[in-house]
Amino acid sequence: MIPPGHWLGMLGGGQLGRMFTHAAQALGYRILVLDPDPHSPAGAVADRHLQAKYDDSEALDELARSCAAVTTEFENVPAGALDRLARAIPARPSANAVRIAQDRELEKSFLADNGFAVAPFRVLKCAADCADIPPGLLPGIVKTARLGYDGKGQVGVGTAADVTDAFRGLHGQPCVLEQRVPLALEVSVLVARSASDRTAVWPIAENRHRDGILDVSIVPARIPEALAAEARALGLRVAERLDYQGVLCVEMFVTTDGRLLINEIAPRPHNSGHWSIDGAFTSQFEQQCRVLAGLPLGDTTQHTPAVMINLLGDIWFDAPAAKATREPDWAGVLADPRAKLHLYGKREARRGRKMGHVTCLAGDVGAALAAGARVKRNLGIPEV
Numbered sequence: 001m002i003p004p005g006h007w008l009g010m011l012g013g014g015q016l017g018r019m020f021t022h023a024a025q026a027l028g029y030r031i032l033v034l035d036p037d038p039h040s041p042a043g044a045v046a047d048r049h050l051q052a053k054y055d056d057s058e059a060l061d062e063l064a065r066s067c068a069a070v071t072t073e074f075e076n077v078p079a080g081a082l083d084r085l086a087r088a089i090p091a092r093p094s095a096n097a098v099r100i101a102q103d104r105e106l107e108k109s110f111l112a113d114n115g116f117a118v119a120p121f122r123v124l125k126c127a128a129d130c131a132d133i134p135p136g137l138l139p140g141i142v143k144t145a146r147l148g149y150d151g152k153g154q155v156g157v158g159t160a161a162d163v164t165d166a167f168r169g170l171h172g173q174p175c176v177l178e179q180r181v182p183l184a185l186e187v188s189v190l191v192a193r194s195a196s197d198r199t200a201v202w203p204i205a206e207n208r209h210r211d212g213i214l215d216v217s218i219v220p221a222r223i224p225e226a227l228a229a230e231a232r233a234l235g236l237r238v239a240e241r242l243d244y245q246g247v248l249c250v251e252m253f254v255t256t257d258g259r260l261l262i263n264e265i266a267p268r269p270h271n272s273g274h275w276s277i278d279g280a281f282t283s284q285f286e287q288q289c290r291v292l293a294g295l296p297l298g299d300t301t302q303h304t305p306a307v308m309i310n311l312l313g314d315i316w317f318d319a320p321a322a323k324a325t326r327e328p329d330w331a332g333v334l335a336d337p338r339a340k341l342h343l344y345g346k347r348e349a350r351r352g353r354k355m356g357h358v359t360c361l362a363g364d365v366g367a368a369l370a371a372g373a374r375v376k377r378n379l380g381i382p383e384v
């Protein structure tokens with residue numbers, strides 16, 4: 001066990017790294033953030049910001065000398081960097097888990113090979129793979145295998161010809177073609193697994209997206225308990241099969257015929273788990289710190305129903321065509337005594353950029369949803 005007072009390393013300086021830093025500092029750890037951006041949200045609050053690229057071997061060695069263990073806030077960190085760090089200090093999650101989660105082809109194959117239900121798919125590596133598309137895969141979505149997020153790197157396709165066009169349009173990089181499945185709703189399962197193989201799971205989140213970006217998470221999800229239990233069991237099984245150490249999020253589809261399909265996995269805390277900061281005994285970020293430091297897992301019980309509203313950069317603009325930004329008027333949000341405003345300290349607001357979130361707490365989900373709707377109206381965020 002690494003006791004409080006020691007240094008912990010974080011690869012990545014975005015909002016997830018920032019919220020981890022807050023939680024770990026509350027426990028008494030000192031945090032070194034590695035991120036090339038001089039204005040990174042986590043770098044601004046860390047005890048030390050090492051400003052260098054993720055594959056800078058001198059910076060990685062410096063991190064390994066300074067820190068007792070290291071974790072990551074995003075899956076696109078070079079797995080080789082984690083490998084290098086893991087030779088010197090505990091690195092959680094492992095480079096292997098990150099390698100799988102950062103590549104849709106490896107991820108889908110891992111899931112399918114381990115018997116998890118996923119949307120029917122085909123790997124597209126060259127133009128020839130776009131020929132003879134089985135009609136069952138259409139209409140579908142072509143997704144780049146790497147570096148996609150918030151719906152970026154995805155093209156909807158209706159015909160076999162569209163698949164070829166989409167693959168070319170994405171510059172022929174490796175892609176996955178997935179059948180577009182009829183969704184009743186989307187849910188996610190957040191699990192934690194410790195170095196001594198203990199596990200914990202939070203209640204299921206029900207997620208609504210707008211333009212491919214998470215808009216609202218409702219916790220607990222309004223689904224039958226049997227389906228929630230199945231989703232939790234699936235999430236835990238994914239963590240076990242990956243021999244995972246850390247906090248892991250498994251995004252799932254609930255199909256219109258009531259089946260659960262795994263969409264993707266994130267080897268880190270997740271946007272749909274932000275509610276846990278205010279609504280659970282242990283937040284996903286505190287838990288990430290606990291696993292990293294080898295502390296016992298915290299209690300993941302939810303104490304208050306919660307609705308989380310994402311704040312995108314769009315609300316920093318007066319009108320859809322406006323060029324200049326201004327600070328949104330927070331007065332209405334702050335007037336709700338149970339609305340928790342979280343801002344990530346990003347210097348520049350851009351449309352579609354995650355700038356913060358609000359978690360509305362209430363006695364039941366219905367009241368939390370009503371509070372969430374008021375937050376949206378106040379800030380001019382469209383209802384889906």
Ligand SMILES: Nc1ncnc2c1ncn2[C@@H]1O[C@H](COP(=O)(O)OP(=O)(O)O)[C@@H](O)[C@H]1O
Pocket residue numbers: 119141143148149150151152178179180181182183186209212251263264
């Ligand atoms: N096969 C699919 N069928 C139906 N909807 C999908 C499918 N794949 C993705 N989507 C929609 O697009 C969103 C983003 O896709 P996802 O694969 O999760 O990529 P990202 O990495 O951008 O989160 C999903 O949350 C879902 O709303």
Ligand SMILES: [Mg+2]
Pocket residue numbers: 251264
């Ligand atoms: Mg996703």
